[in-house]
Amino acid sequence: MEVFVARQPILNVNDEVYAYELLYRNSEENRFVPIDANQATSEVLMNSFVTIGLERLSQNKPCFINFTEDLLFEKVPEYFNPQQLVVEILEHVSFSLDLIRVCRELKGKGYLIALDDVIDLDRASLYELLPYVDILKVDIRAVTKENRWKIIRLTEDFNLTLLAEKVETREEHHQCKEEGFELFQGFYYSKPLIVKGLEIPFYTGTYFQMIKELSATEEEVNIEKVTEILEQDVALTYKLLRLINSSQYRVKVPVQSIKQAVMLLGTESLKKWLYVLSVEQTAPVTSSKTQLILKTSLLRAKMCEQIAIRIRTKAKADGFFLTGFMSLIDVITQKPVGEVINLLPLDTAIKEALLGTENIYRQILDMVIGMEKADFEILESHLIVGGVGFTEIFEIYGQAIAWTDQLYQEHFTESAT
Template sequence: MEVFVARQPILDSNEQLIGYELLYRNGQVDFYNHVDGDRATIDVLINSFVSIGVDHISYQKKCFINFTENLLLQGFPENFPPEFVVVEILETIKPTKNIIESIVKLKKLGYTIALDDFVYEDQFKDLVELADIIKVEFPKMSAEQHWKLLKIARDYKIKLLAEKVETRQEFELAVKLGYDYFQGYFFSKPTIIKTTDIPSYSHVFVEIIQELNKSDTDIDTITRLIERDLSLSYKLLKLINSGSQTKNKITSLKQAIVLLGLKEVQKWTSIISLSGAGVGIPFQAIELCLSRAKMGELLANHLNKDKSEYFLLGMFSLIDTILHRPMDEAVKVLPFSDELKDALLGSKNTYGECLVLMQALENGDWETFATSCGKLGITEEESMNCYSQAIEWSSYIVEVIQAA
């Protein structure tokens, strides 16, 4: 499943990059198809901060993102880091008491507030007092409107951003007038950033959220539910690795859940579930990942190894195929031990030998199967029993997913 985000650079008067506006797109063509505003913003956020990553989407510079009235009232921007997010208030949003309160809260949390496509009217005074940046469609503004905005900017210490700057002449005029930031086709049309995502299956989200809402939430139950969904597992592990929660390596999904915290798991499960679920990944691939994960866990019992790490080994053994990217690129964002990463990259350490054993069984390569059993010190009968149990377990999980 491919995901897309368009970005357009925002520069200062020295033509130095200060950030990007991130825009919803659902394909390689630079065209907005007027999808529901809430869904468009949620997709932009998930695709940018989870699927692609802020390092790649904006080089850790500011991301200007439109938020609808509904998402502001829900406090949705709070799910994303204030050091990177500029909250754009759409021109269609009325400054009601609830909206003002939500923006005041965002300001206290450190978010930068921008008013989008702004034309001053007295009813917007409360918004102006909270704004850090005012964005205006530069070519549309009259001389009188320019001077009024420049006075407001001086009085309230607000930065002015000129949008839709399409010529060198317009840029130089905007600089001369006193605008601070600039955006438009003169610098760059929006460019499309694409990556491959792993689709999720919505019934898993429902079960997880229901379990998290119980007064006696059980972490082991949450872990088992998340283990069913490769997409959610991958994204939660990426979040752990990109955050400040830990510098240690993760040896199990349960450890990741404990480090992230149940409230964070609930929040991100809800957000990811809103971003689109349930299409694009063949059930055969899901079933193979699950069977390898379970077999790894069962083999670990015979090898006296950590069964949680061997579960992760099997679960992510096809992540390169699913994401359509090299394995080294796919696993570098995961907080795994070096030994586990090396095995996924082809090393023949103990983890890697377990993968060889799994693949030999799947392919009916009995010579390699026998050799791997010998190297691991496990009998062929024990290995076959592990394989049989793993196939039975993964088939049941896939049946549950398909029936949901």
């Protein structure tokens, strides 16, 4: 399923791109379609940070994203890297004590906060909020000249950066510069540009299992069970790895297993991630081709794991499961394997194996692929690994098929229909 995000550049006084504002779109038609604000923001977040990726969408420059009260109170911005995200508060949001508290906490954690469409300077609690705001966005077409000068004086009192939006002419650009605006956005520079990507569908069955498992208290959450659920769905695992790579908890230690990824992220962050997914309402798996690919990923994962256990490799079996699990990610995402794998925080040896480099992970994966294709020449050339024989491989293959079929029948049949 294709997904879309619109981006519009924000320039500095040197006419260089400082950041991009990311906007909700549901097609290649460049206009906003009315939608629930929580869902719009959630889709922008997931499509930008996970599906498309900031390296492509914004060249890793900061991104302005609108946040609703609900998402702010759920602390959703805190999941993402403060170096990549500018939290934009819309004009209709109530400047309540709770909102001010949230902004104070975000500011303390290094997030930049932008206040959109500042027009009414007499608005209740505005001055209590401003100490925690970094950027004031001013619609130069909506603000009177008198209020504009009041806003400019206000920025000096609170050390704020002024952003002029809806700049449409060269004259307006120069006038805003002379008035002290430091950032600029509008059709004069660029209209919003649509960027599209391919969404990876996931099984609603595994999603609801995750919700159920994480609904327990933090002390009662069973990490083994959460890992087991994720090991059933390559799409959710891929999203998890992408989120880890783009979050403020970006890992310094490469991921060697799904369990390690879960533990690095933590149950509270997992709950936050699932909340965003629930609001986003991503479409479940429906394509028979996609179902087949995901099922094959499961089969490969189980076979790689069981062969590793059988031959007693020095590396943990979890890493072999992850290698098999991610071995078709290029087919699922419809992107070159190098492009996809390099975006994931995987262990170097696992990455190299997925990219085709010969190592123990690759040898076992090739053995599995040889069995899958009934290519006995390839299979035989790899049987020397650990001294495993044809009989054992066929036994493992049969067990892996039985495991995959049972898993598929128990959890996926209903959600895929």
